[in-house]
Amino acid sequence: MSNPISKLRSELGIGIALVLELILFSILSPYFFTPENLLNVSLQVSIIAIIAAGMTFVILTSGIDLSVGSVVALAGIVTTSVLTIDTSFSVALPVAIIAGLAFGVASGAVAGICVTKFNITPFIVTLALMTIWRGAAFVYTEGRPVWELPAEFSTLGGGRILQVPLPSIIMVAVYLISHIVLTRTRFGRYVYAVGGNREAARLAGIRTERILLQVYMLCGMLAALSGILLASRMNSGQPNAGLMYELDAIAAVVVGGTSLFGGRGSIIGTFIGAMLIAVLRNGLNLLNVGSYVQQVIIGVVILLAVMVDQFRMRKRA
Amino acid sequence: MSGISKRYPGVLALEKVDFTVNAGEVHCLVGENGAGKSTLIKILSGALSPSEGSIQIDNQPVQLPSPHSALRLGISVIYQDFKLVPELSVAENIVLGHEPRGLLFIDRRKVHEIARAALLQLGEEIDTSAIVGTLSIAQRQIVEIAKALSRNVRILALDEPTASLTEREIENLFRVIRRLKSEGVGIIYISHRLEEVFDIGDRVTVLRDGKVVTSCPLPQVDRRKLIQWMVGREIEDEYPKIELQRGREILRIEHLSAAGLHDIDLTLYKGEILGIAGLVGSGRSELARVLFGADPKNEGRIFLDGKEMHPRSPHEAINEGIGLLTEDRNTLGLIMQMSVKENITISSMKSLGSLFIDEAKEQTTAMQYAKDLNIRPSTVDTEVENLSGGNRQKVVLARLLNTHAKVLIFDEPTAGIDVGAKHEIYTILNRLAEQGIGVVVISSDLPEVLGICDRIAVMCEGRIIEVLDRENATQEKIMLLATGNE
Helix, strand or coil: CCCHHHHHHHHHHHHHHHHHHHHHHHHHCCCCCCHHHHHHHHHHHHHHHHHHHHHHHHHHCCCCCCCHHHHHHHHHHHHHHHHHCCCCHHHHHHHHHHHHHHHHHHHHHHHHHHHHCCCCCHHHHHHHHHHHHHHHHHHHHCCCCECCCCHHHHHHHHCEECCEEHHHHHHHHHHHHHHHHHHHEHHHHHHHHHHHCHHHHHHCCCCHHHHHHHHHHHHHHHHHHHHHHHHHHHCCECCCCCCCHHHHHHHHHHHCCCCCCCCCCCHHHHHHHHHHHHHHHHHHHHCCCCHHHHHHHHHHHHHHHHHHHHHHHHHHC | CEEEEEEECCEEEEEEECCCCCCCCEEEEECCCCCCHHHHHHHHCCCCCCCEEEEEECCEEECCCCHHHHHHCCEEEECCCCCCCCCCEHHHHHHCCCCCECCCCECHHHHHHHHHHHHHHCCCCCCCCCEHHHCCHHHHHHHHHHHHHCCCCCEEEEECCCCCCCHHHHHHHHHHHHHHHHCCCEEEEECCCHHHHHHHCCEEEEEECCEEEEEEEHHHCCHHHHHHHHHCCCCCCCCCCCCCCCCCEEEEEEEEEECCEEEEEEEEECCCEEEEEECCCCCHHHHHHHHCCCCCEEEEEEEECCEEECCCCHHHHHHHCEEEECCCHHHHHCCCCCEHHHHHHHHHHHHHCCCECCHHHHHHHHHHHHHHCCCCCCCCCCEHHHCCHHHHHHHHHHHHHCCCCCEEEEECCCCCCCHHHHHHHHHHHHHHHHCCCEEEEECCCHHHHHHHCCEEEEEECCEEEEEEEHHHCCHHHHHHHHCCCC
16 A cells, blocks of 8 residues: 555556446447446445445454444334334434434444454454344344335435436545545554554554444444435335345455455555446346346456456565 | 576576585575575575576485475475464474375374474474474474474575574574584574574575675684675674763663563663563563553553553553564564555654644655665655565664654564664664663673663563673673573
């Protein structure tokens, strides 16, 4: 992350891959490169991309968060449940959103405390939380979606400003802020340091436990934000929402060049990684490639991207 | 090995190097960091292939395409960082890679037999079923050598074998080396510690910038000459020392107890360099870590500049004005993926703005230190991974200086560093003392302690046995105290 040229170069590779992909689908499908379709892609990618932004922070600290998919579901349920309380919508909406986000932050805090105070590996902690929140979502809703929401709620996920979907705008804002936080603030620098060498970071005077806690809380909050947007798009709180989203988010981060061992990577990389997968899915849809074949192709692309990245790392060393 | 060259893109790491080792001799290989010693050894071990040149064993040309082929020819290399598997037992490690097979499974009894035989050859008694992770560093080294012996070693290369050994363990190692020598093994010995070179070596080859400067029998050279060959210039005084007036008290420790520490009383004054000597495990590093808040204390009080302090974390200690240069810069000091600049400023980010980082200021700060401390390369955007040991140490040093602490503790500040960089570090320590900073130096290198410290506290089994003045201290005296013999 240090040398500005090599920093750029690591995102250049995947950036070129994305451009090639765009060109390829533009040739293969006349509908692909239209504003309408591209905005559509940006809407489709937004839910996963917002989760992946938080996941990038966690993975940079050499952690992982498997609970995000379940947080998506439960945050959506929390928000929609608040909305079913009979008050005026203008009062209920901010309260509902804050409640949903607060749940995400709380979930992240639980993960962070388990990781720092009890020294449990992030994989196990968040695997457990994934199961707990998913189970809780089904228990609380008795397996039924939360329905009968105020009609205005759907504008959050379905609305557009100057043709641009609202979730896409929120996604761009999340990435801009995340990028600035990671590259320009003290907190961002500490995130890289903790991921690079936790003990050395502690001995350098960084309060590593606090950084880790904050990182998991941030990741939980962004997952919850995604959950609220998803609930709005579905106009309901679904207990099985966000199933397997954790894997899509991790894939975006890894394809974007962030090292699972921590300390290396960038938020821009994750954005391109998420786009690469989303564009691929959209393009294959337009070409009428069946969803099973799509899964195979996407898996192969993930492998290829990581292999190329590894190859480049080894060449540098 | 004759005419060995190794070319990397843009760099000639070795240039037409000739190197021979005879059966039954200890051939020392010395030179500054980056002189090409490790590269030469890696070529011998088959880990790297030379760009040019040939290797002969018993006048027969050989090819060494892999470490495996080198091992089969009887070439064993013991690296500074051991290649043992900590989770396996001593015996399993010794036979690793050439396990005796029964019909289907590994023959356990035979494994232990082989291991025991190899250890016996060294005159060592280590339980063959002990898990390697539980052994001391010295014992692990013995296991490494036993591993080599179990494969019929003919050429044994040791890269900085004494870096983390105590005096007594070094003597033991030397005994083993002499024994192997008498059995006709050719030994290549790499070390920065010149007294060891004179102690154990028969011949010496000096490498500088990838070229052989000289190669001659050891009795023919003296220390001064050797250093001059290594550095390429004359070093006036190996241990520069400025005599300073002792100032007022800056740090006082009263009845401090913690894990591995018992009832420590110690006072540090401005303008002095206080040495802490003792064997590894005597509580030297533990004391430093407790003062720095990295480990908790049980009892006792610490006064910094007259004010009592309770460091509960390195974060607090740094804020209060205590800095620690950790023992192992690679695993406890540096963050390898980060640049020189980022490593220098990481402990003092608050001075670069409250939320956002003032990047211009960060750049100038780092550049200033790179210049002051002569860090090379001088581009502060390089990742520290790409720096040599001496320069890495200077980066950690710069980080420490930038915290503007009142007391700085240095744990083995010159371990694994070449003569030139050592000299620079001593000069910096002097300068710090001059500025009124309390300086504590923990070191296993006794000539160094005697050369640069004003007072020397000797530790043994978690206690401070005695604090010696510079005038009264000798190596023998320190060793006697450190081993609990007085």
